[in-house]
Amino acid sequence: MSKLGNLGARLHRGEISYDFVGKRNNWYSISFLITITAIVGLVVNGLNLGIEFQGGAVFTTPNNMSVSVAQAKEYAHTASGQEAIVQKLGNGSLRIQIAGIDTSKSDQIKNTLAKDLKIDSNKLAADLVGPSWGEQIANKAWEGLGIFMVLVVIYLAIAFEWRMAVAALVALIHDITITTGIYALVGFEVTPGTVIGLLTILGYSLYDTVVVFDSLKEQTKDITKQTRWTYADIANKSINGTLVRSINTTVVALLPVAGLLFIGGGFLGAGTLNDISLSLFVGLAAGAYSSIFIATPLVADLKEREPQMKALRKRVLAKRAQAAAEESAATDGVARDESPDDTAPALAGRRVPSMARGRGRRRAPRKHR
CATH class of the missing domain: 3.30.70.3400 (Alpha-Beta Plaits)
Structure with a gap:
């Protein structure tokens, strides 16, 4: 645990980091495949609705x-x-x-x-x-979910900005689709307890997302006044700074839910626990994933479309290119200073006459007749 704590401290200070935002296309592709699989499960199998929804x-x-x-x-x-x-x-x-x-x-x-x-x-x-009462319950559940989504978007748009609200909404839809798709694939019954579980995991997913958004908002207050970091760089720092915290809270929340699902519902046979425990287990895992790999990278994508952020990115990249060129020039200068005399290689390939050869062969004196 001490190693994990040290890792979290180093991530928070920026000593080490993982490029989550830079590899966002990979995460988008993975989420797309998982979401498509969930949608196919919903279309092919459908949901096993309990009597509360269909009578x-x-x-x-x-x-x-x-x-x-x-x-x-x-x-x-x-x-x-x-x-x-x-x-x-x-x-x-x-x-x-x-x-x-x-x-x-x-x-x-x-x-x-x-x-x-x-x-x-x-x-x-x-x-x-009765079937009419079950239909009414189903409609009320969908209405409650829709109202929840609208209130979330309004709150995030006021507390942060509309781009973060859109990214959070996409992450929530991602979590709901995956969770309901898992229900369709495994055939577990959907009851009012399932709806309660869905609302619970949506709130938990928002908690992780808001933590990262709050850090991102704090670190990007005067972002245009510097030329060291782009918006995507700071977004990546925000994810790394809260990464270990998100992992810890998710694992702690998953342990009791896993006990309900695998021990209570599976080993002990208490099937009535499956309707809520599965939604909590899948939703908590999906919410932690979406807050790190979907919501914040999507905010970075939306923000860097702004003219100010585009100009900032150009300045940052230009400064980095200039610094790299100066470093390369300095390295070349040091290398020339430390190299041997330039004439040595030129003379190395030439035949230099020896001292004896330089004086020539001594000849005997000519006799005069």
Whole structure:
């Protein structure tokens, strides 16, 4: 943990960093593929809506039933003519949910089901939901989600700016699409608890996004008065500065949710926990991802389209190019100063006569006749 803390401190001080914004096209591509997969799952499989949204009946048996879940499914299908969702509760009772049936036929289905289960029909509890009431609940859920989105955009536009509001909205739509797509792919039932989970993870996703946006807003107050950093550079610094914090809060939030989903819903068989735990688990992970890889890089893309930011980018790049040229010239000068005499290479390839050869061969004196 101390190493992770040291890493967070170094990231916050800018000693090390990862280029999240520079590689934003990679993150956009990954998110696009995941979103397309989620949409295909929604189109092909659709959502397994609970009776609260499409109407139906829930029958609960007495405790310690000896009938298996598979047998109860078969009995419910025979009585209603439709597929049923059967869950075994902790006290040994069975929860038999049949969606999309007419409430006028509920008594007949109840009597047939009680006969097959070999229990008194009075001991078989029945909760009925009419289709019109279920449709009303579904419409109210969509209205609540839409109002939530509008309020979020208005708040972020006032507190920060409209570009950050747009980026946050895109990140929220990204998180909702992925979460609902996972529900369609795995076939978990969508209940009011699922809607509560969705609203919860949207708030959590906004929390991570607002933390980065607040840091970005603080660091870009007088950005046009300097020529050292572009807007994308400061956006990347903001992500790195809050990265370890986002990871820590996400992991801490995911641990209890993972316990609900994998231990409570999977190992212990408490299927009623799946509707809310899956939305929380997938949504928390998607929200942490979108706040780092989608929202802030998208803000940088939108901001750098402004004329002021374009001019700033040109000045920063020009200054960096000038500094690189001066450094290269200084390096070349040092290299020339430290090199040997320039005449040495020229003389190295020539045959230099030796001392004896320079004096020439001594000749004997000529005799005069």
